[in-house]
């Protein structure tokens with residue numbers, strides 16, 4: 001579904017992405033992890049066409065995305081920090097996005113709107129919302145158009161435990177339908193039981209891309225934070 005080939009991006013002298021090649025397939029839920037500044041958001045923005053790689057290329061559903069935008073209709077995106085017009089109400093924001101993206105005959109997925117009970121708060125203006133409620137609006141918009149690919153940048157940050165579980169259940173439900181989900185998070189425990197693959201970036205380089213089952217087997221650990229701790233220890237010992 002997504003193939004990146006030698007994707008390179010510099011900001012001035014800083015190499016944010018250093019020749020990244022990887023592929024992500026239907027039905028996978030992939031964690032994109034790495035330290036602050038390792039290039040996760042830059043990679044996501046390249047997938048969305050918000051950052052243009054200096055070299056290399058990306059295909060989505062076999063189509064090179066360079067200078068095209070139609071492919072984005074297949075993607076639902078939840079940004080790390082969502083920005084909405086301050087004076088609009090939740091209802092107006094959802095209606096506005098629906099008006100922009102809706103195509104006749106398209107079915108909408110309003111399951112999260114109901115699960116988060118957002119309609120109860122429809123009249124509230126965006127500027128008055130708590131961080132967690134803004135995240136909920138953002139999550140609802142990402143799933144609304146039933147995209148094949150979901151890109152969620154730190155989706156559970158700021159969500160309370162109940163909302164976080166609702167969102168995780170939704171991600172798993174969509175995975176069962178064969179959707180591809182890419183998630184970044186610094187809270188590895190949030191990714192347990194959710195992701196099937198780990199992509200680890202460090203200083204703009206792809207350090208590894210492996211299935212969680214394989215990594216669990218290699219390290220003898222079940223929980224992701226223990227798996228990662230073992231891998232880091234092994235890598236330090238190899239140096």
Ligand SMILES: Nc1ncnc2c1ncn2[C@@H]1O[C@H](COP(=O)(O)OP(=O)(O)OP(=O)(O)O)[C@@H](O)[C@H]1O
Pocket residue numbers: 011014016034035036037038039040041042043
């Ligand atoms: N528009 C930009 N201009 C200049 N430098 C940028 C820009 N966007 C990102 N960077 C730099 O590129 C590097 C990678 O940033 P990026 O946001 O992709 O990291 P990240 O892995 O998502 O980090 P975090 O975990 O903190 O969200 C950082 O050093 C960042 O400062």
